[in-house]
Amino acid sequence: MEAGGVADSLLSGACVLFTLGMFSTGLSDLRHMRIARRVDNVQFLPFLTTDVNNLSWLSYGTLKGDWTLIVVNAVGAMLQSLYILVYLHYCPRKAKVIQTKSTQRLSFSLTIATLLASASWTLYGFRLRDPYIMVPNLPGILTSFIRLWLFWKYPQAQDRNYQLLQT
Known part of the structure; x- marks a missing residue:
């Protein structure tokens, strides 16, 4: 050597x-x-x-x-x-989501936006064969899927601060 x-x-x-x-x-x-x-x-x-x-x-x-x-x-x-x-x-x-079994504190729209942005950048990096674009966006995809699972497991409760109108 x-x-x-x-x-x-x-x-x-x-x-x-x-x-x-x-x-x-x-x-x-x-x-x-x-x-x-x-x-x-x-x-x-x-x-x-x-x-x-x-x-x-x-x-x-x-x-x-x-x-x-x-x-x-x-x-x-x-x-x-x-x-x-x-x-x-x-x-x-x-973590309040698991403790309260409620996803009211999570933003569904932000979760979807993060998933779409991260996935599109990852695909763009894949298309260009550029790992410096692909790799940093993978955690966004993973955390979005975790949040989607939380939305599935703990669905948001409907707003109960209203009363139904009697007709």
């Missing part, structure tokens, strides 16, 4: 090691939430932004075929998703 190859391998290993170390710092928050059974001062936004960042870099690594990017960001995305799930489990303000 030539000197450049060894240096590249060492640098790749260091990137993976240090980045996984950084991602694992959330394990202390995870431990705290599980022991305390509440979120206390644990912040949600860093988990979410890091997860989005990991998924973006994972997509890029996949497109590029770079296994260093793929491995480290797949592990990072799994850890961040785990942190998010535990946070949501112990957060006192749970």
Whole structure:
């Protein structure tokens, strides 16, 4: 193996090691939430932004075929998703749609618009064979289908603040 190859391998290993170390710092928050059974001062936004960042870099690594990017960001995305799930489990303000079994707080028109926009951009990217257009729009399609499932599972109740007119 030539000197450049060894240096590249060492640098790749260091990137993976240090980045996984950084991602694992959330394990202390995870431990705290599980022991305390509440979120206390644990912040949600860093988990979410890091997860989005990991998924973006994972997509890029996949497109590029770079296994260093793929491995480290797949592990990072799994850890961040785990942190998010535990946070949501112990957060006192749970998802209102599931808690109330009502989709009144969701916008059906926004769901349809998001699905159509994301699907059309994905198809456009597919037609151009441009993964940089396709991949970022896939989450919009996925989340739209999840919201449509919620509308199916928890249909919006009719407005009951009116009385029927007697004829």
